[in-house]
Amino acid sequence: MIDRTHPLEPTPLLDFRAEAIVRLIDARGWRQLSEHDRIGAAYDFVRNEILFGYNRADDIAASEVLADGYGQCNTKGTLLMALLRALDVPCRLHGFTIHKALQRGVVPEIVYPIAPAEILHSWVEVWAGGRWINLEGFILDSQFLRRLQDAFVGTESLCGYGAGTDCLSAPPVDWTGRDTYIQKTGIARDFGTFETPDVFYEEHSQAFGPLRDWFYRSIVRHWMNARVRSIRGGRGLRTRVNHSRVTRGTA
Secondary structure: OOOOOOOOOOOOOOOOOOHHHHHHHHHHOHHHOOHHHHHHHHHHHHHHHOEEOOOOOOOOOHHHHHHHOEEOHHHHHHHHHHHHHHOOOOEEEEEEEEEHHHHEOOEOOOOHHHOOOEEEEEEEEEEEOOEEEEEOOOOOOHHHHHHHHHHOOOOOOEEEOOEEEOOOOOOOOOOOOOOEOOOHHHEEEEEEEEOOHHHHHHHOOOOOOHHHHHHHHHHHHHHHHHHHHHHHOOOOOOHHHHHHHHEOOOO
């Protein structure tokens, strides 16, 4: 457990003293809220004002995620941790991998076969009410999630399109002081907890290899972001074609 008697200093990734982050917190008046509401304000911001999307890498600073205005599990988690620590809320990272099937429907089918079998994943754990609370439900913004719910009416178990849940119609994604999840059923391996994302990424990285890493950064993630934007806009969800591929089971 993080010792609250010692101040938590910024790190290269948790750069919560960056001007843009300080300005955001001051403008929103989050410091004046109760701890429960500070957590909720930061969580809701990262969930819905930082849209679901794919950044250039996992190990980028919180201020870069904020500037991008979009992110996925790992990068949104870094921003959420930075905001929470700036608001004096203890938090830590829990690292995992997820099965690549969870990304099916977002990853272009032409490159899906060469994607790693497991993808680096993480969620944020926050200390509140005398216990650690798991926060993962911030990954998909509300509009994107709503499109999935509309497309897969009658389906509760979905592993695809960035979701891994057994309760698609009403996943636990809202901050209520309890655990939140949206990719939990896609988890493959558990790496344990880390005080900072900096330490996590020093020990673990996505197993792309130099060529696939360049291909992802330069080309594939842009295809994926275009796909995500299309889905969020109400286009591109071919449920008749993809439904059997993205629901429960391996790819």
